[in-house]
Amino acid sequence: MTQPPPLVVELHRSGRTVLVPPALTVLEALENEGVAIDSMCRAGICGTCETVALSGAGTRTGRYPRLIRLCTTAPGTITHLVLDL
Numbered sequence: 001m002t003q004p005p006p007l008v009v010e011l012h013r014s015g016r017t018v019l020v021p022p023a024l025t026v027l028e029a030l031e032n033e034g035v036a037i038d039s040m041c042r043a044g045i046c047g048t049c050e051t052v053a054l055s056g057a058g059t060r061t062g063r064y065p066r067l068i069r070l071c072t073t074a075p076g077t078i079t080h081l082v083l084d085l
Contacts, residue, residue: 027070044072
């Protein structure tokens, strides 16, 4: 099975762009790049890492803006996200 391409995440307020490889979640990739994100459970239950996604692209994206949990968002059906960070 082919791995999905990296997820491109744009941080709207800071102007930074982070590539999220298939093995990581958005939360993990942002932390690896030194972006401070509040988090607790890392399983999508507590909502601590919930962030506003301003826009997104991919095969299954939904409506924007919307809240997403960074600890459970990873490359796959979404290929590009703009976050309010």
